Amino acid sequence: MSDKQYEVIVVGAGSSGQSVALAAVKAGKSAALIEGRAFGGTCPLRGCDPKLVLHAAAEAMYRVERLLGKGFTGKPDFSWSDLMEWKRGFTEPVPESSRAKMRDNGIETYQDYATFIDSHTLDVGGTRLRGEIIVLATGMRPAPLDIPGNEYLLTSDEFLEMDDLPAEMVVVGGGYIGTETAHIAHALGCQVTMIITEDEPLDKFDHDLAALLRQADEDRGIQYQINSKATAVRKAGDRFEVDVEDTAGQTTTLRTDRVIHCAGRVPNTKRLQLDKVGIETDEKQRIKVDDGLRTNLDHVYALGDCAASGLPLTPVGTYAASVLNDNLFKGATRKVDYYPIPTVAFALPGMASVGMTAREAEASDRNLSVHYKVANDWFHARHRNAAVFAFKLIVDDDRDVLVGAHLLGPGATELINLLYLVIRQEIPTSEIKRMIFAYPTAASTITSMLRA
Ligand SMILES: NC(=O)c1ccc[n+]([C@@H]2O[C@H](COP(=O)([O-])OP(=O)(O)OC[C@H]3O[C@@H](n4cnc5c(N)ncnc54)[C@H](O)[C@@H]3O)[C@@H](O)[C@H]2O)c1
Helix, strand or coil, X not given: CCCXXXXXXXXXXXXXXXXXXXXXXXXXXXXXXXECCCCCCHHHHHCHHXXXXXXXXXXXXXXXXXXXXXXXXXXXXXXXXXXXXXXXXXXXXXXXXXXXXHHHCCCEEEECCEEEEECCEEEEXXXXXXXXXXXXXXXXXXXXXXXXXXXXXXXXHHHCCCXXXXXXXXXXXXXXXXXXXXXXXXXXXXXXXXECCCCCCCCCCCHHHHHHHHHHXXXXXXXXXXXXXXXXXXXXXXXXXXEEEECCCCEEEEEECEEEECCCEEECCHHHCHHHHCCCECXXXXXXXXXXXECCCCXXXXXXXXXXXXXXXXXXXXXXXXXXXXXXXXXXXXXXXXXXXXXXXXXXXXXXXXXXXXXXXXXXXXCEEEEEEECXXXXXXXXXXXXXXXXXXXXXXXXXXXXXXXXXXXCHHHHHHHHHHHHHCCCEHHHHHCCCCCCCCHHHHHHHHHHC
């Protein structure tokens, strides 16, 4: 016998979970929203928002550094603790305000972890909740790094909470989070060494652009241990030692003030005990769903980072929530259609990508042309004394449309959205070449890129 019954139970109060709970009550359903940590989820508490606040400061310092001797005679004074206080102004109000918003809309909220008792019932801190529909939106967390001394590692979540910025830091992992963390710390005055398993950082982006990024990083003093993994961490007085093993089996030891673990994330599904009710997951522990976001159980759905559907990105979760909400509460039969998904790494400079990759183009038998150029000599780069500005565009020559765009350098993080529109709307490249963009803006480089 359940203590409480709802038409809809949502587990996970991040942006996608909140969106579904709100849509449920708006449709006149009774709804519960369960959250084990603070209400708000990754993006406003441990991801996008705090990261962008730190990135804005790091970018300002990075740009000054590029202009030293070109008007700037020195770097501005900087206080990490003031920056953290500014950042807390964004994060601290979130848990209370988002929970209050849910309650004000008539959603019953629970602050604890949910575990399946049977396929319709969840245990939440000793209370049994029964849902006609259950929606799982539990997100991801840093994956446990199974090496000796892992208790000395700080996660990327903890990096965003650090009271001081150390003089030296080792960052383990060169994906989005490792690269963004390393670049923020380095720009704000920390000596950084990155340990990456691949030969370039951001290896999910274009390989040529990633190589240029590493070159620019090394030129400004970021050190890399490539094709390597961290195998052990030890405390050495106030500092730490990190063993690094390369692919040839050679081990070196780094000494540093702090070691930040950015070596991947895993879905938050363990506490749900999905096995107990037979909900299927894939090899990355993501919950398997169909293109309507339904799991292998008819009344259980999953979306956001914990689901095997699209990339683990906030706008992907928000879009998935809009599809699910229409289907569950408005009688629609929409299917998720993510292609193409623009994605950005807030590196310094920024890296951005949308659509077909160069590797996919190579493997394709379509009539495609690749426009790759390192355009450091273009005014757009020279005005800012940019370390690097490069792009790779992939054009379907038969259809005269852009199908992929990959950018590195100033303006990349915004430009990618314009190129996304171009790809999505299939605007012919001949048409774009005739357009007049405001000059000298980042967007005005698009016509030159297509001619390159
Ligand atoms: N700007 C953004 O949009 C943004 C920012 C942050 C995170 N995210 C999302 O979060 C997801 C997770 O990002 P992430 O950077 O944590 O994961 P990731 O999987 O992209 O990168 C983790 C890296 O760590 C490496 N690694 C694993 N063990 C290691 C070891 N012992 N030593 C050294 N390296 C090791 C892996 O090979 C991998 O390259 C991404 O897929 C992304 O979608 C997006």
